[in-house]
Amino acid sequence: MSSPLRLPPADPHLSGFTGWTRAHWESVADHLLDSVVPYATDGFAQYRLPGRASRSGVVSDGLEGFARTFLLAAFRIAGAGGDVPPALLERYAAGLVAGTDPAHPYAWPPLTDMSQPLVEAASIALALHETRPWLFDRLSPAQRERVVAWLAGFVGRRTPDNNWVLFQVVVEQFLAEVGGPHDPAEIAGGLERIEEWYVGDGWYSDGKGKNFDYYSGWAMHLYPSLWARMAGDSARGRLYADRLHRFLGHYQHLFAADGGPVHQGRSLIYRFATVAPLWLGALTGASPLPPGRTRRIASGVLRHFAERGAPDGRGLLTCGWYDAFPPGTQDYSGPASPYWASKAFLGLLLPPEHPAWTDGEAAAPVDLADQVVAMPEPGWLLHATREDGVVRLVNHGSDRDRVQDPAGPPDPHYLRLAYTSHTGPDIGEEAVDGQLAVVSPQGATSRRRVIEPLAAGGRFAASAYRDGPVRVVTASVVDGAAEIRIHQVTAPAGHLVRDGGHAPAGPEAPETRSGDTWALARRADGLTSVMRGLHGYTGAGVASAHGVNAFGPHSATPYLTRDAHPGGTAVYVSLVVLTAGEREPAAPEVRVRGDEVTLVPPGGEPITVRFGAEHVTVSSRGEPASRSGPPATAAPAGEGGSATSAVVRAADRIARHNRDDQEKS
Structure with a gap:
């Protein structure tokens, strides 16, 4: 048995944030x-x-x-x-x-x-x-x-x-x-x-x-x-x-x-x-x-x-x-x-x-202000909040598809819609966190295995996936601790649609609550995961699990459902929140007209997302849609980080290669 870790005294003068030298x-x-x-x-x-x-x-x-x-x-x-x-x-x-x-x-x-x-x-x-x-x-x-x-x-x-x-x-x-x-x-x-x-x-x-x-x-x-x-x-x-x-x-x-x-x-x-x-x-x-x-x-x-x-x-x-x-x-x-x-x-x-x-x-960016950072190359959109210090990463690009067994389960560490500094994915076939899944009446669940990146710029990112008769195009707009997910789902009639939030985990089972179209899971330290249905959903619940999350033995994931997809293409909108702050972010007003979705944040400018045959566009403040500019640098929220106009056409699909390559290190 090793002796306990012994550390020198903290130095708050030299290291005001950590005390470490x-x-x-x-x-x-x-x-x-x-x-x-x-x-x-x-x-x-x-x-x-x-x-x-x-x-x-x-x-x-x-x-x-x-x-x-x-x-x-x-x-x-x-x-x-x-x-x-x-x-x-x-x-x-x-x-x-x-x-x-x-x-x-x-x-x-x-x-x-x-x-x-x-x-x-x-x-x-x-x-x-x-x-x-x-x-x-x-x-x-x-x-x-x-x-x-x-x-x-x-x-x-x-x-x-x-x-x-x-x-x-x-x-x-x-x-x-x-x-x-x-x-x-x-x-x-x-x-x-x-x-x-x-x-x-x-x-x-x-x-x-x-x-x-x-x-x-x-x-x-x-x-x-x-x-x-x-x-x-x-x-x-x-x-x-x-x-x-x-x-x-x-x-x-x-x-x-x-x-x-x-x-x-x-x-x-x-x-x-x-x-x-x-x-x-x-x-x-x-x-x-x-x-x-x-x-x-x-x-x-x-x-x-x-x-x-x-x-x-x-x-x-x-x-x-x-x-x-x-x-x-x-x-x-x-x-x-x-x-x-x-x-x-x-x-x-x-x-x-x-x-x-x-x-x-010196202060890290999250110490100074809320942050929004688009990373177009990996297809990521990061949003962090100063109040609670939480970092959230919306994933619209990284999937490791070339090394996955096409007959095996999707990799939970790559294929979720979002990852955070305070939660990890549940592991296993029953996991629902961070996934928009379409479930057939026979129980077959669609899997987001190969991600087709479409966009990452400003406060907006988008991607798509296809699994058999199911195609899902997802656009994410971030605002503080919230991600607004807009899904365009094409699937046969009668299939269940399910959107999962973050999965807080710890030594004790999180508190869980749910209503008609909302659900939450709250860890003992106050970290709270919330899902709210803003359009298209008819139900909500919380999936509890044991022994499947790296952050602790007990985890719980709030989720939303539509019990029977109408068939063809329909739009679903959800508010996804992970926060350790005192207040849950307010939900925007949502207006849906066919393939056009307008979000009206409380006291903010409308943001419109349009789904086209081969592209997704987002615009706000009355500006005309235009192609995304250079990769965004870090911008404190409210200082150039707003959802500026962008049209982002589908990126070239990257072919799958060498699935049998070994991956060790």
């Missing part, structure tokens, strides 16, 4: 590193942590435990200029020697095509680069040769066609650095491969398709920038810095005032790795954020998890969000997989005198 980061790093020691094998080559083995087996999992904690140790060692307890250096030096000795009982598995050890080799290579004066260079010539020989197993290996190509890039770059075997064409090829996945304005898809999630930051930006740092390639470094600069302008908004990241995408067990691109921006000089804002957001995230049970009482990171949560864990993840969270400690490479550590914390 560099010393807090070092304390958490030391606690994490000390806590895994009891699980080391003889010779420290592997760390076999408790928990369910991954599909790669316990030996690969043990290597993962070494590699991912070594990355954390490397940032700690390099950030301190080697001035760390000698035992830390000795452990990882011993592990390098034992792991690369084929005769050792806990030797590392070889690097083979498409295998998980390829991922871990990248962490080892980066860690060796950062700690070279204190570790690699102090090994004997024979020991260095063995380390090089093991890493050289990456040369010529096949990887999945996604972020994995970058693991080869950094491993072979380290090999080049120490005079080992490498193929310059493979380094160049990996860097060129990601150019096909760059979609603009700082955003990468993780491979082909529309795979937008945190991998854009902690992988697609991280590895190329660190490679440029290793290689001294200033030209590519400037290219990656420019993209990172653009990306961080959007990315900074994905974190709640209390530090909670928006809960979307896979590999969420990496938790505070979400802040890695923020530190990367400071490290490379690419960040548009004031240095104090970088630390305010990053420290807020680390503190958020530390205060909610991650690491746990043993000092370990479990496969979950706060507590362990097996239903939300991918099968490629083993007990040590969460230690990709080590990337969060990249900021320790900044010297203690860097402004990111010495400047006073």
